[in-house]
Every structure is written in C-alpha cells, then in structure tokens.
Amino acid sequence: MRRAQRVLLWVAILALAVIAFAALWPGVLATHDPLQTDVRSALLPPSAEHLFGTDQSGRDVYSRVVYGAGRSLGIGLLATGVALAVGLVIGALAGVAPRGVDTTVMRVNDVLMAFPEFLVALVVVAVLGPGPVNIAVAVTLAAVPVYIRLARVQTQTLRVAEHVEAARILGVPRARAFTRHVVPGVLGALSVLATIGIGSSILAAAGLSFLGLGPSEPTPEWGLMLAGGRNVLGQAWWISLFPGIAITLTVVSATVVGRILRSRADGRAT
Amino acid sequence: MSAALEVRGLRIAFDGKPVVRGVTFTVERGECVAIVGESGAGKSLTARALLGLTPADADVTLDELLVDGTDAVGLSERAWRDLRGTGIALVSQDALVSLDPLRRIGAEVAEPLLLHRIVRGRAARAGRVRELLARVWMPDPERRSRQHPHELSGGLRQRALIASALAAAPAVLVADEPTTALDATVQARILGLLREIADAGTALVFISHDFAAVRRIADRVLVMKDGIVVESGPVAEVLESPRHEYTKQLIAATIHEPRASAPAESAPVLIAGDVSRSFDAVPAVIDASFTVKDGQTLGIVGESGSGKTTLARMIVGVDAPDSGTLRWTAERRVQLVHQNPLGAFDPRWTIARSLREGLEAGGVPRPERAARVAELLAEVGLAPELADRRPSALSGGQRQRAAIARALAADPQVLVLDEPVSALDPSVRERVLRLLARLQRERQLTMILVSHDLDVVGAVADEVLVMQDGRIVEQGTTAEVFTAPQHPFTRELLEASGPVGA
Numbered sequence: 001m002r003r004a005q006r007v008l009l010w011v012a013i014l015a016l017a018v019i020a021f022a023a024l025w026p027g028v029l030a031t032h033d034p035l036q037t038d039v040r041s042a043l044l045p046p047s048a049e050h051l052f053g054t055d056q057s058g059r060d061v062y063s064r065v066v067y068g069a070g071r072s073l074g075i076g077l078l079a080t081g082v083a084l085a086v087g088l089v090i091g092a093l094a095g096v097a098p099r100g101v102d103t104t105v106m107r108v109n110d111v112l113m114a115f116p117e118f119l120v121a122l123v124v125v126a127v128l129g130p131g132p133v134n135i136a137v138a139v140t141l142a143a144v145p146v147y148i149r150l151a152r153v154q155t156q157t158l159r160v161a162e163h164v165e166a167a168r169i170l171g172v173p174r175a176r177a178f179t180r181h182v183v184p185g186v187l188g189a190l191s192v193l194a195t196i197g198i199g200s201s202i203l204a205a206a207g208l209s210f211l212g213l214g215p216s217e218p219t220p221e222w223g224l225m226l227a228g229g230r231n232v233l234g235q236a237w238w239i240s241l242f243p244g245i246a247i248t249l250t251v252v253s254a255t256v257v258g259r260i261l262r263s264r265a266d267g268r269a270t
Numbered sequence: 271m272s273a274a275l276e277v278r279g280l281r282i283a284f285d286g287k288p289v290v291r292g293v294t295f296t297v298e299r300g301e302c303v304a305i306v307g308e309s310g311a312g313k314s315l316t317a318r319a320l321l322g323l324t325p326a327d328a329d330v331t332l333d334e335l336l337v338d339g340t341d342a343v344g345l346s347e348r349a350w351r352d353l354r355g356t357g358i359a360l361v362s363q364d365a366l367v368s369l370d371p372l373r374r375i376g377a378e379v380a381e382p383l384l385l386h387r388i389v390r391g392r393a394a395r396a397g398r399v400r401e402l403l404a405r406v407w408m409p410d411p412e413r414r415s416r417q418h419p420h421e422l423s424g425g426l427r428q429r430a431l432i433a434s435a436l437a438a439a440p441a442v443l444v445a446d447e448p449t450t451a452l453d454a455t456v457q458a459r460i461l462g463l464l465r466e467i468a469d470a471g472t473a474l475v476f477i478s479h480d481f482a483a484v485r486r487i488a489d490r491v492l493v494m495k496d497g498i499v500v501e502s503g504p505v506a507e508v509l510e511s512p513r514h515e516y517t518k519q520l521i522a523a524t525i526h527e528p529r530a531s532a533p534a535e536s537a538p539v540l541i542a543g544d545v546s547r548s549f550d551a552v553p554a555v556i557d558a559s560f561t562v563k564d565g566q567t568l569g570i571v572g573e574s575g576s577g578k579t580t581l582a583r584m585i586v587g588v589d590a591p592d593s594g595t596l597r598w599t600a601e602r603r604v605q606l607v608h609q610n611p612l613g614a615f616d617p618r619w620t621i622a623r624s625l626r627e628g629l630e631a632g633g634v635p636r637p638e639r640a641a642r643v644a645e646l647l648a649e650v651g652l653a654p655e656l657a658d659r660r661p662s663a664l665s666g667g668q669r670q671r672a673a674i675a676r677a678l679a680a681d682p683q684v685l686v687l688d689e690p691v692s693a694l695d696p697s698v699r700e701r702v703l704r705l706l707a708r709l710q711r712e713r714q715l716t717m718i719l720v721s722h723d724l725d726v727v728g729a730v731a732d733e734v735l736v737m738q739d740g741r742i743v744e745q746g747t748t749a750e751v752f753t754a755p756q757h758p759f760t761r762e763l764l765e766a767s768g769p770v771g772a
Contacts, residue, residue, distance in 0.1 A: 162608055162613035163615050166606075166614040167616075167631075169588060169605065170628045170631040172627060172630075181616050
C-alpha cells in the first residue's frame with residue numbers, strides 16, 4: 001500500500017513536470033505552429049508528421065495541445081492562488097471579528113457553498129459576460145468559499161492554541177503573535193487544500209471554455225478544442241480525444257499529488 | 271492446586287529486535303504481583319502477551335504459559351477467545367477508550383456473560399450485572415447501569431471496566447496502569463477495590479510505573495528495565511533493601527521525603543486577597559488568600575477541577591480575577607511553564623527559533639541571541655544539537671527542559687509551573703525536579719508549582735496550599751502540612767498518596 005502510493009506519487013509528479021515544461025517552453029515540444037491552418041491537410045489521423053492528427057482547419061492537434069498547457073495550468077494556478085489569498089484574508093478576519101460580522105460573512109459563504117462550484121462559476125460568467133479574463137474571475141470566485149471556511153476555523157483554533165498563548169506570556173505583542181504563529185499555521189492548512197483545488201479549477205475553466213464562454217477560436221485551449229471536435233467525433237476522434245486526455249491527466253495528477261500531500265500532513269499532525 | 275498463572279521464558283521481539291527478554295513469574299490465587307518499570311520497559315507488552323493480545327508483527331516465544339491450569343502456549347485465536355474472560359481478563363489504563371461510548375454500562379458489563387453463556391435469561395443477567403456493579407462498589411448500581419460511559423467520572427468508569435472484566439469470574443486479572451489517569455483519592459479507592467478482589471481469591475497482575483501505588487497493593491514486585499526483570503521479591507523487602515541500582519533510582523524517584531526544613535523568613539512578593547474567578551457562573555476559585563515569599567517555592571496541590579490551574583493562570587496574568595486582588599510588592603517578571611510542553615511550542619518552529627523569540631520578547635539584542643540560546647540549553651542540560659529539532663522530535667523530558675529554557679529566556683524572577691512533571695517517567699521526573707531546584711538556587715527564583723501529586727510538591731515546596739472545589743482548605747509550611755494536616759481532605763490526600771512515614 002505504502003509502496004503503491006509512492007509509485008503513484010512519482011508518476012503524478014512526472015506527468016505534472018511534463019505539463020509544466022510544455023506550459024513554460026511550448027516551442028521546444030511543439031512540432032508545428034498551433035495557429036497555422038492548412039486546408040489540404042485537414043482531418044488527418046495521427047501519424048509521424050502529425051502525432052495527434054489535424055483538425056478541420058488542418059492545424060496540428062499535438063502542437064495545439066502543447067500550447068494549451070500554459071493557459072490551463074496558468075488559470076488553475078492563478079485562480080487557486082488568488083482564491084487562497086482572498087480566502088485567507090476574509091477567513092482570518094472573520095475568525096477574529098466580532099460575532100455579528102463573523103456570522104454575516106459565514107452565512108453568505110454558506111449560501112455560496114451550497115451550490116456546486118461549477119454552477120457558481122457559470123452564474124458569474126453569465127453576469128460578467130464571456131471571455132478569458134472573466135472565466136478566470138469566475139473560477140476564482142467559485143473556489144473562494146471553501147478557503148474562507150477553512151481559514152476561519154483554523155484561525156479560531158490557532159489563536160487560542162497553547163503555543164500562541166505561550167508566546168503572548170513571553171511578551172510577544174498580540175499582533176505579532178498573530179502574524180507569526182497563527183497566519184503561517186492557517187496558510188499551511190490552506191496550501192494543502194490548494195494543491196487539490198488546482199485540479200478542480202482547471203476543470204472548471206476548461207468546462208466553461210467548452211461551453212463557449214471562454215477564449216474564442218483559434219486560441220489553443222483544451223476545453224475549446226474539445227468542443228471544436230465534438231461534431232466530427234465519428235470521423236476524427238483525435239481532435240477531441242487528445243485535449244480530453246490532457247485535461248484528465250492534469251487534473252488527476254494534480255489531485256493525486258494534493259491528496260497524498262494532505263494525507264502526509266494529517267499523519268504528521270496526529 | 272497449581273498457581274493461577276505461570277509464565278516461563280516470555281520473549282517478544284519486533285523485526286528481530288528483542289523488547290521483552292525472558293520474563294518468568296508465577297501468581298498464586300489471592301496474590302497480587304506488580305510489574306514496575308518506565309515507558310519502554312516492556313511491561314505493557316508482557317501484560318498483553320499474558321492474554322495472547324500482542325500486536326500482529328510481534329514475535330512471541332514462550333517456554334510455558336499456564337492460565338488457571340490451561341496450557342496457553344500456541345493457542346489458536348478461537349481457543350484464546352474462550353480463555354479470555356473466563357481464565358484471564360484485562361483492565362486497561364484508559365476506561366474511556368476501552369468502553370464503547372454508545373453502549374450503556376449495563377450492556378458492557380453483561381457482554382462477557384452473553385459471550386461465555388454464563389447466565390441465561392434477560393432478568394437473570396440484569397440481576398447479575400447489578401451484583402457485579404455492587405461488587406466493584408459502584409454507587410447506585412441500578413441507575414449507573416443505564417448510563418453511558420461519558421456520564422460517569424473517571425473513577426466510576428474504571429469500576430465499570432473492572433466489573434466487566436470480573437463478569438466471567440476469571441482466575442487471573444491483569445490491570446495495566448489502571449489508576450494512572452486518576453486523581454489521588456480516586457486512585458486510592460480503586461487500589462483498595464483491586465486489593466479486595468485479590469483477597470477474595472483472584473490472582474492479580476498489576477502493571478505500573480509508580481512505586482507508591484505498588485506499595486499499597488502488591489505482595490510481590492518485579493522490576494523491569496529494557497525487557498529484563500532486574501529485581502523481584504516481596505514488596506516490603508524490595509522497598510527496604512533494593513539490590514539493583516535501577517530499583518533504588520525508581521524508588522527514590524517515586525517516593526520522596528517531604529521537605530522538612532522550616533523556610534527562612536523572607537519578604538512577600540505577591541499578596542493575594544480574596545481572589546475569586548468563575549466561568550459561566552460556575553466558581554473555579556473562591557476567596558483565595560495567600561502570600562508568596564521571595565525566593566521560595568509555593569506548592570499548590572489539588573485534584574482535577576479544584577481550581578489550581580485557574581489560580582496559576584491568574585498569577586501569570588493571562589486570566590484576571592472577577593473579584594479580589596493579586597498585589598505584587600515590586601515589579602516582577604513572571605513566566606509560566608505550561609502543563610503540556612508539546613502544545614506550548616509552535617510545532618513548525620525549531621527549539622532554537624522558539625527560544626530566540628523568547629529572547630527577543632525579553633529585549634535581548636539580535637546579535638546576542640544565538641549565544642544566549644546556547645547558554646540556555648546548557649543551563650537546562652540539553653545538548654546543543656537539539657536546538658535545530660522541532661518539538662515533536664524531542665522526548666517528553668527534553669521537551670519539558672526546552673519549555674523551562676524558554677521561560678528562562680525572558681529572565682524571570684518568578685516562575686509558575688503547571689504540572690511540570692506529571693507526564694514524565696519517574697527517573698526523568700526526578701532529573702527535572704533536580705534541575706528546578708538548581709535553577710532556583712542559581713537564579714534566586716521564586717517558584718509557584720502546581721501539581722496533583724502531593725509527593726512532588728512535598729519534595730520541592732517550602733509552603734503548600736491545598737485546594738478543594740475552588741477553595742484553599744489548608745495552607746502552611748510543607749513540614750506542618752505533611753506532619754500535622756488539619757483539614758480532612760488533606761489527610762485523605764496524604765493517605766492516598768502515602769508518602770514515607772504516613
């Protein structure tokens with residue numbers, strides 16, 4: 001069991017490393033220009049020339065998948081990072097706020113949490129209008145409530161923890177004890193949650209793109225590519241399949257790493 | 271008739287590493303044999319091996335194991351199930367964990383009766399359960415049998431556990447630290463009960479780290495260290511003339527002479543007048559008045575819930591009295607050493623970093639801090655390389671020393687210690703107490719030591735406050751309180767912990 005887990009962890013880390021490399025230096029891995037159309041070579045099946053085949057406009061699917069990595073990973077990291085920061089600030093403040101303020105914030109938060117993340121993101125895009133920036137905002141907003149809740153409860157637990165009181169008795173000022181002992185502890189708990197959150201943010205962003213609410217053609221975006229191939233799935237399965245695999249691999253790898261890290265963090269705590 | 275329990279050549283190893291190395295003893299019916307040792311000595315494993323309950327990865331070899339005449343060497347799990355309960359039963363340390371939180375006490379006690387088909391019929395079983403609860407001196411057995419474990423106090427839970435162990439009338443009862451988590455007076459009652467059970471004909475194996483408890487209950491004693499029985503014999507003999515060096519250490523560490531010397535007069539530093547504090551209208555401390563004298567140690571003794579920790583927190587200033595005054599006669603720096611040193615350190619910080627924080631708060635300039643950290647560690651007897659460890663990577667004794675070092679970082683004149691040694695093994699406890707005595711000498715510290723353990727307080731305090739239900743019921747010099755206790759509760763405490771000569 002422990003050995004299997006270690007193997008799984010390394011496979012997931014390796015997959016993420018490849019995807020991150022593609023995101024940072026797509027030019028190194030790509031074989032073609034992802035935007036170059038060539039009607040003569042449309043809908044070609046996978047071959048040595050076109051590893052993942054070509055789409056309706058004759059663009060190389062492999063190169064488009066490689067170029068799409070940056071956008072997907074970027075939105076996942078950005079949305080998670082911002083959600084974590086916003087959640088930390090609001091949650092920590094709610095944790096120390098007077099009861100009335102705390103209750104108000106948390107009930108609003110509960111309402112947001114009552115809806116599935118994707119639905120919240122959908123509503124936000126519906127309000128803001130479609131576009132790549134707006135789906136980033138939508139995905140971020142949808143992710144925030146979980147962080148707020150965790151940050152609040154961790155803040156409340158840690159601010160009365162013995163070691164924080166011990167620091168206060170030593171003469172460490174209240175604000176400094178808070179920033180030194182409480183905030184880093186809360187951040188630690190949130191960052192473990194964030195490693196899992198990256199996967200779901202990527203998925204949500206791809207889903208919104210799939211519905212046509214994100215970037216528009218011909219941007220190489222996995223969700224958009226998935227949607228682009230769905231009408232010709234019978235003749236040219238490769239157009240949708242490879243972006244689909246890319247999304248799945250990224251989300252599963254990020255989640256596996258996140259979960260294993262979390263179980264290790266839990267194990268250490270007990 | 272053969273002995274109730276005969277063990278010969280018990281060896282237990284994990285991955286080829288021996289943990290118990292050849293334990294041999296017998297227990298007669300009506301006899302109590304104690305196995306004494308510190309954590310890691312192998313005594314709990316020995317106890318579990320007697321019931322065939324060692325962990326799956328343990329490698330157990332036995333030359334002989336006779337339980338009530340039954341040869342139990344190489345017994346199958348099924349055969350063990352028949353023997354457990356009827357032949358040999360276990361009372362473990364933590365009754366709250368051992369009792370099913372969702373079942374009523376009556377059902378718990380009735381389980382062995384059902385399993386071994388001892389009493390048939392619901393009414394007969396209920397009657398037998400009541401008898402068993404009465405047997406363990408459970409007050410109001412009728413009502414208690416309908417309650418859940420969380421509704422019972424620690425002492426009553428332990429009684430319920432003993433009742434369920436006795437249900438199938440085993441020939442041998444193994445009690446593994448059955449009173450460690452209990453207050454002194456409750457502990458005394460449970461020990462009395464166990465002794466009475468032994469006197470009625472059950473063979474009792476009593477596992478403990480505490481010589482004071484062993485002396486009250488056992489006929490013979492085995493002293494274990496690193497998996498070996500280093501000494502054995504009748505309790506009185508071993509206590510009076512221990513042959514092995516380790517036994518001497520253990521006895522010295524668990525049984526102290528109360529401090530006899532009358533403290534020299536000195537000026538009071540803290541005068542408390544009618545201090546009271548309640549939480550949600552429940553009084554925790556009621557009208558406490560006392561003085562703390564400069565350079566002396568004041569011991570505060572009481573059982574859980576007596577208000578002693580609340581009083582300590584008010585002295586440190588993290589809590590304030592509802593009424594009454596705590597007046598310092600001069601400006602004094604006060605520091606607290608927490609009850610639980612593991613919780614008192616930031617788990618993500620190294621010891622050195624925590625110490626530096628204390629120094630920073632105490633106004634030590636940054637360039638001097640590293641050198642001061644090294645000095646502090648040396649002062650409490652910790653190796654310098656431990657500075658880079660996190661608290662979770664230290665032993666209990668090391669952690670407590672680190673906690674004391676951090677309190678000293680602020681260069682206090684008054685040190686308040688909340689149960690500083692209660693979680694430690696006897697010999698470690700002894701060393702920490704010696705460290706405190708030395709620090710007091712070298713730094714002219716005034717100390718306030720809170721403990722449930724009269725023996726510890728007697729060993730280090732000049733004056734003693736005895737607290738019960740939030741009130742100070744007795745105060746005076748240690749010698750006075752120990753030799754001529756005035757209040758009945760003090761007398762009960764003294765009898766319960768039974769220091770030498772009492």
